[in-house]
């Protein structure tokens with residue numbers, strides 16, 4: 001015991017001295033700088049403007065150059081290239097009074113120029129190493145292009161696929177999203193923020209943005225503290241504990257107070273409970289929007305936001321134009337302006353910008369790093385691993401590399417749609433389409449024919465909204481039946497049909513909520529006609545969210561969900577369809593049978609009237625008359641070309657005390673014909689508690705590789721921490737009693753065993 005205590009004290013001491021020493025240097029530097037700053041210059045640092053390269057809101061910043069000279073801008077986002085950024089930085093360094101460098105931000109969400117799968121797809125790899133590598137490459141490229149602040153990771157839990165931004169996060173699960181958040185932060189920030197190839201991560205959107213009512217973007221959230229602390233807040237905290245240097249407020253109302261004015265959230269939770277010491281920035285014009293929320297005029301809401309604990313104001317310039325007046329009127333304190341200014345300056349200090357404001361402006365590095373062959377190869381590998389095989393009847397897949405394949409559908413020939421939503425730095429017109437990518441991989445071994453097959457959407461206005469920002473998809477003005485008839489002529493010449501259907505990339509992402517989640521009707525009609533040819537049909541599904549695929553699941557022999565796979569989508573799809581890569585992705589958000597089941601998620605409560613597993617309606621049970629409670633595809637689900645068999649769970653003991661560990665083991669065999677990866681998932685259920693607990697919660701996972709015929713034992717160590725939750729007094733506790741452990745290939749098909757916490 002003595003030894004344990006002394007090691008602990010040493011560690012504590014080390015933890016306290018080293019950062020403190022370097023902090024002291026930073027503090028002294030910033031003290032001295034702030035002593036020279038006027039109030040206006042301090043307020044100027046709180047102003048974040050857009051360089052306008054990407055459109056993420058309706059307000060655009062103006063007079064940027066003059067404002068930099070006057071010390072009225074602290075940061076700029078959506079501006080790129082070393083040349084442009086150097087020129088802009090020079091204005092600050094050479095023409096402003098105090099020569100304070102500017103911080104340059106960007107939405108670096110799933111890659112930079114080299115684009116990786118959308119975040120929901122990245123999460124489906126369940127491979128934290130690869131996810132970290134994707135963020136590392138994104139940081140290498142973005143920093144080479146002059147940028148040092150990434151508006152990522154987006155860690156909003158969402159259990160409502162109507163919400164378009166579910167595509168930008170890791171899905172529905174608290175534990176998995178937390179691990180993904182850590183991986184991305186480490187990827188962006190590395191070990192040393194002042195290195196020329198690392199950047200500050202910005203966790204967003206704080207908080208609960210993914211719980212917007214009805215899945216309608218920007219909508220309100222109203223949530224119990226119990227649910228917040230247990231289910232929605234942990235990923236933000238995990239990202240901050242991993243060292244994320246900044247956090248972005250969300251647009252939504254939280255129990256009556258919008259995030260950007262929410263003092264409880266921004267100060268009590270973030271600063272006091274979690275001890276966060278980084279920069280808090282608002283989302284795009286979120287301060288101004290507090291007026292529409294009903295909290296007062298611009299001066300009033302700007303003061304509210306600063307007083308709540310917000311440091312930097314994105315685009316709306318409420319801080320810039322009103323804080324001085326509020327200071328004079330006694331509505332804000334200089335201490336709060338100082339606090340906010342200090343956090344902005346600290347971020348710049350940590351990035352090394354005071355040592356060298358041009359650290360990230362290296363044309364040579366930009367030329368070699370951005371879009372390199374190695375980065376593309378990694379993007380292809382990750383994309384293939386993000387795809388989820390939802391169905392594969394009679395082993396239609398993999399396809400043979402011979403004969404003629406018809407690739408038909410509105411997503412077959414649109415390069416600009418492959419990167420997916422929130423890929424503002426992608427080179428859309430240089431991105432290969434699905435067919436182009438497939439042709440590169442298959443050469444002349446396979447004859448590929450192609451056809452549009454149907455419009456993306458019947459309604460041209462809806463299609464316009466769904467293909468904004470250059471994500472165009474050709475339209476055919478003929479009648480639906482004529483287009484289909486034409487496509488069938490192409491299908492008839494092939495041995496296999498690949499139907500490239502689903503959403504365009506801008507049908508998910510910001511301001512892209514949907515009330516229906518099926519594959520658009522006209523595309524379904526095409527699919528039905530293709531199936532009627534009697535040829536084997538493989539549905540290659542493009543989507544930014546779980547769709548309702550009940551009809552497709554019943555009728556299409558093979559479904560490969562490819563999300564939006566990024567720059568290398570086409571090649572990666574060919575890799576999987578033709579068996580060079582065995583699919584291993586698993587969904588991280590439940591696929592409902594219909595929209596009425598939403599919200600649907602595996603970690604639900606039991607209710608007092610749980611309904612059995614029959615799938616049939618049971619009177620006086622918690623169910624629906626017209627649909628079963630079960631999802632179409634459960635959380636964690638995804639098939640492989642091979643099959644895995646799970647043995648029974650073995651526990652090395654049946655009880656655990658506060659300090660103990662139980663090892664749960666399971667033997668897994670590859671019983672099919674392919675070497676392949678499998679993600680083994682561990683869930684826990686607290687059977688009796690002081691509050692009701694979910695029917696199961698993910699608490700661990702391991703991705704393993706098994707050669708065909710091979711068997712491996714997978715061990716999980718369950719600790720008391722895995723059993724803890726926030727009780728109704730928000731104490732983080734593990735309550736003695738019985739627990740169940742479940743292990744399986746997804747959240748539904750699990751083995752189980754019971755143990756007791758003493």
Ligand code: BGC
Pocket residue numbers: 056057107151204283284510
């Ligand atoms: C989005 C953020 C994004 C910001 C800056 C907003 O509209 O909600 O996720 O970082 O724009 O582009």
